[in-house]
Amino acid sequence: MDITRINIENLSKQYRIGEIGTGTLSHDINRWWYKLRGKDDPYKMIGSKNDRTANIDTNYVWALKNINFNVKDGEVIGIIGKNGAGKSTLLKILSKVTGPSNGKITVNGRIAALLEVGTGMHPELTGKENIYLNGALLGMTKKEVSSKFDEIVDFAGISLYIDTPFKRYSSGMRVRLGFAVAAFLEPEILIVDEVLAVGDAEFQKKAIGKMKEVSAERGRTVLFVSHNMNSINSLCNRCIYLKDGEIYAIGETNYIINKYLSDDSNGRFKISFKENQPGDEIAILENARLINSKKQTIEYSNITDKIGVEFTYEILKNGYFPIPNIRMHTSKGEWVFTSAEQQEENNCKIGKYTIVFWIPENFLNVENYLITIGLSTMSPLIIHFIVKDVLAINTIENINDRNEGHNQKIAGIIRPKLNIENKKH
Amino acid sequence: MSYKNNISFIVPKRKFFKLNLIELWLYKDLLFLFVKRDFISVYKQTILGPMWFFIQPVFTTIIFTVIFGKFAGLSTEGTPQILFYLSGITCWNYFAECLTKTSTTFVDNQNIFGKVYFPRLISPLSIVLSNLLKFGVQFSLFLMVYFYYLFKEDTVLNPNLLIFMFPFLIILMGLLGLGLGMIISSLTTKYRDLRFLIQFGIQLWMYVTPIIYPLSSLNGKLKTVAILNPMTSIIETFKYSFVGNGSFSWAYLTYTSVITIFILFAGILIFNKTEQNFMDSI
Structure with a gap:
């Protein structure tokens, strides 16, 4: 069955710079007074020139502009781009944390967004209480959390500390617990911001493995933002390359990653x-x-x-x-x-x-x-x-060229292919 | 795998008045967990634990009794001073807490709101509910004092049938605090000034509400102003129903109810308008 899970049409997000954010009443009255006399906004930010000012008016910045794409059921989409390209804004709109300025998104299914690990965990509550709280924040019912409770504790590896207040956890434990709760969500669509970058190497491996399982074995639709091309490469079938708030390229993962890397200003060829x-x-x-x-x-x-x-x-x-x-x-x-x-x-x-x-x-x-x-x-x-x-x-x-089955970057500054002899005695 | 047709839209402008009760219901577990969190986290790692909920009203009552009762000699219409002040403080605390805590919803929760979606209304609702629990604890203190005076020989208390209005009064206070709090919280996303305003505003408001004096001690313009204050009739009705002293009028109470409903709807309206995009301006 070919179901469209997410359909994004002409999505734009505009941020006003200068006008909002200075936001006290006195400023606004002053602004209104200037406007009344037909003068410019006195608080217009100086130097508001921005790569993303496709608009003539410098008071506005397009964080996202005319984004159009579809996500089919079971697809794993990688979203790449430099800092400020609009990746996180796109995820925020999809997860309903903030609203779009223009356009329309049609979503088929339950969305769970993991924009941060361990959102809302309270330092005074125990690990157990926090699992329930965090699960509920991510949209799980108490029953759903209960049924997965043992798995979550096991995945996070914190069973010994389950009744200890969260504030006594090491930072690694906090991250593991946060990811573990989210990993056992069962939404149709999972949105993941750069959260796998946290934790030690072993946990990252575990997290990537879990993501793979979620996408491949359970057929979930996943949108994944990362700066780590290796995780993008190993997880995603399709990629979107955002540049200055617009879709610069969209297509097969390898092709897009190559395009992104070659675009990188680091490449002096x-x-x-x-x-x-x-x-x-x-x-x-x-x-x-x-x-x-x-x-x-x-x-x-x-x-x-x-x-x-x-x-x-x-x-x-x-x-x-x-x-x-x-x-x-x-x-x-x-x-x-x-x-x-x-x-x-x-x-x-x-x-x-x-x-x-x-x-x-x-x-x-x-x-x-x-x-x-x-x-x-x-x-x-x-x-x-x-x-x-x-x-x-x-x-x-x-x-996919590899034959040793390892799917992450192999350590070392070079990686020569050696002649290996192996004789059975 | 089942493919339910569970289609939703994300669009720029929402309907003018959108109260998605179904969605709110789906998140009921979160509501209760928030209440639990607020309630538990207050007295974790304290020796006295929930006892602290008693200490605050007890001390305030003692201070009021000494300052307003003994030194200033304000009338309590024959009600024992301790009971008079305690009843006012218990009710007022509930309202004041509901108002001040909900009024900082967006600012206090911006870390959570910025990272995960859930119906934002859950947050102020949870505040009203956890304060209701706190009120329950403090109300039990009031009841203990009340029964002491009820069976003490030289005091006369005249409880009447209006005592059954009590749950209604509590709901009214909660909703009034919630409504006002939501309006202020929405405005605080842009104007932080309101946060400071509310801090002493709520104290001033207490003095124009008959907490430390009975409504009957006012007359003329002062009385008109006091009656326009929606909290007046709630406090007066509460005192009247338990003690028998005080001014009760259906008209005043109806006025308060109408105002409360109006403020609540305005609150939900403004709150809804704010919640979608407040992350951009906070």
Whole structure:
């Protein structure tokens, strides 16, 4: 059966900036007085320029604009986008926490929203009392909570502390309990904001597993917001990419994630120097780019493909032996490797050279890598140029390509595929 | 899996007066859990526990007896002073608590309201109900004092049939507090000033209500003003029905009932209008 669970038509949400929020009566009277004399609002916020001001009037900001999409029964939809793209606003409207400005949403079924873990839990009440309270807040009846009570306590792993006041719980226990209650909700539609990011690695794994179970085995419809592309990738069939309050792209998860990552301003995949070329009187750098095996410029790469770091430099003087080199760091600053290669004498004469350093396939991990390009002569050491982090690349992975069954990011700054020998004795 | 046709809409403007009683009923468990939470959390980790509910009215009564009874020498129409003040304080406390607590509904609950949806009316309703429990405890104190005087030989109390109006009076006070509280809570989402206003406003209001003096001690314009105060007839009827002293009039009580219903409806109306989008302005 093909049932539409959520149908969103022309949904918009407008926020007034400046006007609301300063909100005391005196301000409003003053505002009204200015309006009466035909003057501008005296409290109009200065610098209200915003990416999202698609409207001419700067007093208004569109947090969401003309959102249209459908969610079918059993679909798991991922919503991605940068901070301020409107993800949370969309979830808030869907969960009825705030109302839309325009448009209409038709919902078929009960919605439960998990915008925060452990909403409304009271510090003075015991764990048990809080389970009932939180469950009721999320729309469960007392009977429903009772029937799942043991499972919830078990999932949260707090059976020892069930009669202890909530305020004595460790923060990890609070998060676990909060998620556990929500995990046993039985709505037709589940809305989850970035809540899985909390808790330790083990709990996150458990939480993702639970989400999978909810969506896959019980056929629930799930809307899921996250900045963690790996959880999006492992959970969702379809993705919505929000940008400045509008749907920028919608479609199959892998495609959308790639689009999102390549859009990321962190990706510097091509650069050419017209003026101020890095270098000295011996050699200068002209341009650099990232390429794939077909020598096309790439914006991101799958970890199963090889990546070429290509750059063009010009030698202006004979008699030196410049050695091109590259270094790779992760965006967190870990040094991944350095690679340099002595060149033949022929390649050290005056002229232009284009060199490619090939980073092998199945070598990098899913990460944002920064590449430094340099050229230097050894003994005596002369650094002709060294341009730090001149290129950057996001690597992605199609989780379905994996054969070891693990569905999260594998730790490590690189992830080489090794030759493994295994002999039975 | 069963596919019930459970279709709902989310649209910008709601109907002018929307009171979804079915939805409210579905969340009844939440209502009771809120009441339980409010009631329990007050005296957790205290030695005296619920005894604290007695201490406040007892001390207020003692202070009133000393200041207004002994020093100022205000009339109590022959009612024992302790009983006179205690009855007024018990009733007034219920109303005042209902009003002040519901008037901060949106501000106090913004963390919950911002993260999860449930019929917002549940919150003020739970406040009125948990205060009713508190009132029950304090009322039992009143009854103890009342019976002491009833069987004490040198005092004459004249309870009458109006005593059966008592539940009605309580409901009236609760609804009046709820209605006013909802109006104020809706306005506080924009104007926080009201929060300060209500703090001393409620104290001033107590002094224009016959708590520390009987209505009969007023005359002329003062009396007209006092009668326009909807709380006056509730307090006077309460005292009259238990003690036999006081001014009771069906007309005053009808006036209070009409005002209460009017305020309650206005409250629900404004509350409904506010609840959908208040998160944007709070």
